[in-house]
Amino acid sequence: MKRIxxxxxxxxxxxxxxxLSELESFRLSTPAELFPEHRPLRTSIAGALTxxxxxxxxxxxxxxxxxxxxxxxxxxxxxxEFISKSILDSIRAAGKVDAIYFSLHGSMGAQGQLDPEGFLxxxxxxxxxxxxxxxxxxxxxxxxxxxxxxxxxxITVYHTYPHIDLYETGERSARLLLKILxxxxxxxxxxxxxxxxxxxxxxxxxxxxxxxxxSETVAIENSPQxxxxxxxxxxxxxDVPDLASNVIVCTNGDEKLAKESAERIAADFWRDRExxxxxxxxxxxxxxxxxxxxxxxxGTTILVDAADATSSGACGDSNVVxxxxxxxxxxxxxxxAITDAPAVAVAFKAGxxxxxxxxxxxxxxxxxxxxxxxxxxxxLSDGEFNNEIEGEPWHAGNCAVFKADNFTIILMSKPxxxxxxxxxxxxxxxxxxxxxxxxxxxxxxxxxxxxxxTTYINVDAPGATSANLRSLGHTICHxxxxxxxxxxxxxxxxxxxxx
Numbered sequence: 001m002k003r004i005x006x007x008x009x010x011x012x013x014x015x016x017x018x019x020l021s022e023l024e025s026f027r028l029s030t031p032a033e034l035f036p037e038h039r040p041l042r043t044s045i046a047g048a049l050t051x052x053x054x055x056x057x058x059x060x061x062x063x064x065x066x067x068x069x070x071x072x073x074x075x076x077x078x079x080x081e082f083i084s085k086s087i088l089d090s091i092r093a094a095g096k097v098d099a100i101y102f103s104l105h106g107s108m109g110a111q112g113q114l115d116p117e118g119f120l121x122x123x124x125x126x127x128x129x130x131x132x133x134x135x136x137x138x139x140x141x142x143x144x145x146x147x148x149x150x151x152x153x154x155i156t157v158y159h160t161y162p163h164i165d166l167y168e169t170g171e172r173s174a175r176l177l178l179k180i181l182x183x184x185x186x187x188x189x190x191x192x193x194x195x196x197x198x199x200x201x202x203x204x205x206x207x208x209x210x211x212x213x214x215s216e217t218v219a220i221e222n223s224p225q226x227x228x229x230x231x232x233x234x235x236x237x238x239d240v241p242d243l244a245s246n247v248i249v250c251t252n253g254d255e256k257l258a259k260e261s262a263e264r265i266a267a268d269f270w271r272d273r274e275x276x277x278x279x280x281x282x283x284x285x286x287x288x289x290x291x292x293x294x295x296x297x298x299g300t301t302i303l304v305d306a307a308d309a310t311s312s313g314a315c316g317d318s319n320v321v322x323x324x325x326x327x328x329x330x331x332x333x334x335x336x337a338i339t340d341a342p343a344v345a346v347a348f349k350a351g352x353x354x355x356x357x358x359x360x361x362x363x364x365x366x367x368x369x370x371x372x373x374x375x376x377x378x379x380l381s382d383g384e385f386n387n388e389i390e391g392e393p394w395h396a397g398n399c400a401v402f403k404a405d406n407f408t409i410i411l412m413s414k415p416x417x418x419x420x421x422x423x424x425x426x427x428x429x430x431x432x433x434x435x436x437x438x439x440x441x442x443x444x445x446x447x448x449x450x451x452x453x454t455t456y457i458n459v460d461a462p463g464a465t466s467a468n469l470r471s472l473g474h475t476i477c478h479x480x481x482x483x484x485x486x487x488x489x490x491x492x493x494x495x496x497x498x499x
Contacts, residue, residue, distance in 0.1 A: 001057055001058070001059045002057060002058055002059070002098040002099065002181060003058075003059045003060075003061050003094075003095075003096065003097045003098050003099075004052060004058055004059070004060055004061065004097065004098065004099045004100070004101060004177070004181075005061040005062075005063050005091065005094050005097045005099070005100045005101070006034065006035075006045060006048065006049075006060065006061070006062060006063060006100075006101045006102075006103070007034075007062075007063030007064060007065065007087050007090065007091065007100070007101075007102055007103070008029070008034065008045060008063075008064075008065035008066060008067055008102070008103040008104075009065075009066050009067075009083065009084075009087055009102070009103075009104055009105075009108070009116065009117065009120055010066070010067040010068065010103060010104060010105035010108075010139075011025075011026070011066075011067070011068035011071065011072075011075065011105055011107070011108040012068070012071040012105055012107040012108070012139065012141060012235055012238070012311075012312065012313060013071060013072060013073060013074055013075065013107060013108060013109045013235075013237075013238055013313050014071065014072070014073060014235075014237035014238065014312055014313025014314055014464045014465050015073070015074060015109060015237060015238055015239035015240070015313075015476070016237055016239070016313075016464035016465070016472050016473070017072060017073035017074075017313050017314055017315060017365070017464040018073065018364075018365060018366065018464075019072065019073045019315060019364055019365075020072075020073050020074055020075070020076040020079075020111070021068065021072035021073055021074065021075045021076065021079065022076050022078075022079050023076075023078070023079040023082055023083075025068055025069055025070070025072050025075075025079070026066045026067060026068050026069065026079070026083065027065075027066070027067045027068075027069055027392075028064075028065070028066055028083075028086075029064065029065035029066070029067075030064065031061075031062040031063055031064060031090050031093075032062070033065075034062040034063065034064070034065045035049065035060070035062050037065075038065075040391065041390050041391050041392050042166060042167040042389070042390040042391060043103070043166055043167065043170065043390060043392070044103045044137050044166050044167065044169050044170035044173065045065075045103050045170055046167055046170060047166070047167035047168060047169065047170025047171040047172075047173075047174070048101055048103070048137075048170035048171065048173055048174040049170075049174075050171065050174075051170075051171050051174035051175055051178070052174050052178075055178065061094045061097055062090075063087060063090040063091055063094065064083075064086040064087045064089070064090040065103075066083040066086070066087065069394065069395055069414075069416070070310050070311065070394075070414075070415050070416050070417045071310065071311055071312055071313040071314075071417070072313055072315075072415070073313065073464075074109050074110060074111060075108065075109065075110035075111065075116070076110070076111055077110065077111040077112055079110070080110035080111065080112070080113055080116065084113075084116070084119065084120060084123075087120060088120070088123050088124070088127065091124055091127050091128065092127055097128060097132065098132065098133075098181060099132060099133045099134070099135075099177055099180070099181045100124065100128065100132060100133070100134045100135075101134075101135055101136070101137075101173055101174060101177055102120070102121070102124075102134065102135070102136040102137070102152075103136075103137055103170065103173075104117045104120075104136050104137065104138055104142070105117075105138060105139045105141075105142060106138040106139055106141065106142015106143055106144060106148075106232070107139065107141050107142055107143055107234070107235035107238045108238075109238055109239075109240050114240040114241060114476070115143075115145050115147055115148075115240070115241075115242070117136075117138075117142075117145075117148055118145045118146075118147030118148045118151070119147070121134065121136065121147065121148055121151035121152060122147055122151050124151070125151050130499070133153045133177060133180040133181055133499075134151065134152050134153055135152065135153060135154050135155065135156065135173050135176050135177040135180070136148070136152050136155050136156075136173075137155070137156045137157070137169050137170060137172075137173040138155060138156070138157045138158070138232070139157070139158055139163065140157050140158045140159075140161060140163075140214075140230060140231065140232055140233060141232070141233060141234060141235040142157070142232050142234070142235075143232070143234050143235065143238060143240055143242050143243055143244075144191065144232050144242070144246045144248070145242045146242075146495075149189060149191055149497045150497060153180055153187050153499050154176055154180065154187040154189060154227055154228055154250050155189070155228065155248065155250070156169055156172050156173045156176065156228045156230070157169070157228075157230035157231070157232060157248065158230070159205065159214055159217075159218055159230060160205050160206075161203055161204060161205050161210070161443065162204070162419065162443050162444060162445050164389070164445065166390065172221075172228065176227055176228060179227070185227055185252045186252060186253045186498070187227050187228075187250050187251075187252070187498065187499070188250065188251050188252075188253055188254065188255045188258050188496060188497075188498045189248060189249070189250040189258065189496070189497040189498065190247075190248070190249045190250075190251075190255070190258035190259045190261070190262035190263075190494040190495070190496055190497075191246055191247070191248055191262065191494065191495050191497065192246065192247045192262045192263055192265075192266035192492050192493065192494050192495075193244050193245075193246050193495075194244060194245040194246065194247065194266050194269055194270055194490060194492075195244055195478075195480065195481045195482060195488055195490055196244070196245050196269070196270060196273045196276075196481065196482045196483075196488075196490075197233075197234060197236040197243070197244075197245070197469055197481060197482065197483065197484065198210070198233050198236075198245065198273060198276035198277065199236065199276070199277060199278045199442065199467040199469065200275075200276055200277050200278035200279065200467065201278070201279075201443070201458075202272070202275050202276045203233065203276060203443070204443055204446075206446070208276075209272045209275055209276065210231070210233070210269075210272075210276060213231055213247075213265055213268055213269050213272075214230065214231055216261075216265050216268075217229030217230050217231060217247065217248070217249060217261075217265060218230075220249055220251070220257070220261050221250075225251045225252050225253075225254045225257055226249075226250070226251055226252070226257075227250040227251055227252050228248070228249075228250040229248060229249045229250060229261075230247075230248055231245065231246070231247050231248070231265070231269065232245060232246040232247075232248065233245050234246070235312070235313075236469050236472070237312055237313055237464060237465045237472065238313075239472075239474045239475065239476045239477055240476055240477060241476055241477060241478055242477075242478070243474075243476075243477035243478070243481070244477075244478070244481065245269065247262045247265045247266040247269065248262070249261045249262040249265070255496055255498075258494070258496070259494040259496065262492075262494045263492040263493065263494050264492075266492040267492045270490050270492070273482055273483075277467075277483060278306075278442075278458055278467035278468075279458060280458050280459065280460035280467060280468060281457050281458060281459055281460060282459075282460050283320060283321060283324050283459055283460065283461050284324060284328075286303055286321075286457045286459045286460075287303075287321070287324045287325055287328050287330065288328065289455070289457060290303060290325070290330060290436055290455065290457065291328055291329075291330055293454065293455040294330065294331070294332045294435055294436070297454055297455075298435070298454065299435075299453070299454025299455065300431070300432065300434060300435060300436065300437060300452070300453050300454060300455075301332075301435065301436045301437075301453065301454065301455040301456075301457070302436075302437055302439050302449050302450075302453045302455070302456045302457070303321055303436065303437070303438050303439070303457055303459050304439050304441070304442065304456070304457065304458045304459060305318060305320070305321050305438055305439070305440050305459050305461050305463070306440070306441060306442035306458065306459075306463075306465060306466070306467055307459075307460075307461040307462060307463025307464070307465055307466035307467070307468075308320075308440045308461065308463040308464075308465065309418065309419075309440050309441050309442055309463075309465045310339070310415040310416060310417055310418050310440060310441075311417040311418060311419040311441055312441075312442065312465035313464060313465055314365070314415075314440070314463050314464040314465045315339055315363075315364040315365045315415055315464070316337065316338065316339035316412065316415040316416075316418065316440060317338055317339040317340055317361055317362060317363050317364045317365055317368060317415075318338070318361060318365070318368050318440070318461060318462075318463055319338060319360055319361025319362060319368055319369075319370070319371050320361075320368060320461045320462060320463075321336070321438050321459060321461055322334075322336050322338070322360075322361065322371070322407065322409070322438065323361075323371050325407075325436070326371075326407070330406075330436065331406060332406060332434075332435025332436050333406050333408070333433070333434045333435045333436070334406060334407045334408065334434060334435065334436045334437070334438070335408050335410075335424065335429055335431060335434045335436070335437045335438070336407070336408075336409055336410070336437070336438040337409075337410040337411075337412060337418055337423055337424070337438075337440065338360060338361055338409055338410070338411055338412070339363065339364060339411075339412045339413075339414065339415045340360055340361060340363040340411050340412070341363060341397065341398075341413040341414070342358075342359070342363055343358045343359065343360050343363070343400070343402070343411050344397070344398050344399060344400045344411045344412070344413045345398075346358040347377045347380065347400035347402060347411065348380055348398060348400065350377055351377060351380075352377050352378070352379065352380055353376065353377065354376070354377050355374070355375070355376050355377075356374070356375070356376075356377060356402075357372060357373070357374040358372070358373060358402075359371065359372055359373075360372075360373045360402075360409060360411070365463075365464065367462055367463070368462075373402075373404045373407075373409070374404060375402050375403050375404030375405065375407070375409075376402070376403050376404075377400060377401075377402060378400075378401040378402065378403045378408075379400065379401035379427060379428065380398070380399070380400050380401075381398070381399045381400075381401075381426070381427060382397075382398060382399075383395060383396030383397045383398055383399040383412060383413060383414070383416075384396075385422060385423070385425075385426035386422065387417070387420065387422050388420050388421060388422045388425065389420055394416045394417070394422060394423075395414065395416070396412040396413065396414050396415075396416045396423060397412065397413025397414040398413045399411060399412050399413065399423075399427060401427050401428070401429070408429060408434070410423060410424065410427050410429065417441075418439070418440045418441050419441040419443070419444055420444060420445070420448060421444075421448055431449065432452065437449070442465075442467065469483055469484060470483065470484060
C-alpha cells in the first residue's frame, strides 16, 4: 500500500484591508475531520479523493486543514503560527508517506510571513525528505514564488474565472500525483514571470482574451507530453514581494516544449495587458446612469462595487454607493449587503417589525463614513447557510434584513463571500425582483446577474479591492510592474524547475 497524505491551507487576503484575519476566520479541520468534511462538497480535496479512492493500492492519510471562511486582511501572527504548526505537526504525526497532495490557494499573507505556502512546502520537505513527490493545487489568483516551485514536483491551477473547476482541479492534481508516484511522469516545469497586474471583464475565461491564453495552456496540459498548465494572474490586492502574473507549463520531461510554450503564451498575455484592465465609472456618474435607466427602460440595474468585494478580501462595509443613491433620490427598489455588526445588534435588540434608526456602513474600514438610516427590521437570522455553488457552509454571524423606504439592506455581522447569491437567497431576497442591486464582486457567473440585467455598470468606488490599482498604494511588491508604473518593459524568459 502506498500512503498519500492530503493537507490544506487556503486563504486569499487583501493587504489593504485594515483588519487582521484571526483564527475564527478559518474553517479548521483536524485530520479526523478533513475527509468527511470535504467528501460531500465540490472542493479540490473532494475531487482528489474521488481519484485516489479508485486505487485499491492507496492508503489515504489525512493531515490538518485550514481554509478561510471568506477572504480578509493579513493573517495575524498568532493565527498563522497555530495553522502552520498544526499542518506541519500533522505531517510529522503521519509517519512515513509515499506522496503528498496539498490543496493551497497562493494569495495568503501573514504577519511576519509573506510567502506562507512556500514556507509550508519548504518545511514539509525538511520532514519528508527530497524524494517524496508533492503536488499542490492553486487558485489562479495565487502568487507563485520560487520557493513554491522548488519544493513541489508539479503544481496545478484553476482553469476558470469565475472559478467553477475546483473539483476538477483536485481530480487533475490526483491523477498527476499518481503518474509521478507510479514512475510514469518526470515533471519539468517552465515558469515565466510577467510584470503585470490585471483586472476587468477580459479575465472571464469563457468570453475574455485571458480565456484564450488559458485555453492554450490547457491544450498543452492535455497533449501527449503535457502534465499541467495554467496562468496565474496573482491577486493585485495582496501586496507581497512576488506579486505578478505567471505562465506555468509542466511537461513529462520535455523541457523544450515547456520553455517555448510558456514564453510564447507569456508574450501574448503581455500584448493583451491593456485590454485586461477594468473600465470603471465614477460613483456619481454610475448612480446618475442608474437613475436614468430606471426612468427610461426599467428592468434591473446592477452596480458592481468590486472595491468592497469580500471574496477578494475587503470588509464588505462600504456604504458609498448606497449613500449616493440616497443623495440622488433613486426611487427604485434597491438591494445591498453590508457588513455591520453594531447595526445588526441594534436590529436584534429591537426585534422584527420594530422601526429603528441606526448608523450603517463604515463599521470596519475607516475609509467609509457611517450614514444614519431609519427603517423597519424585516427579518433576523443566525447567518448560517450553504454556498449555492460548492455547497459548503458559510457563517455570516447574526444577520438582519433592514428595509428603509425603497432600500433593502442585508446587514451581516461577519463578511461572507458575495460572488454568488447565497446570502441574498438565504434571507428571502430574489435579485430579479429589484430595480437595482449593488453587487460586491468583480465577476459572478453570468447567469447570476449579467445575462438578465438591463443595465450593468462597474463602479469606481474606494475600497481595499479596487480595480483602480494605482489607488491602492502598493509598497512591497517588486517594481516596476504594469499598471502601477509607466514604461514597464518585458521579454519572456522561462525558468525551469525539475526534481
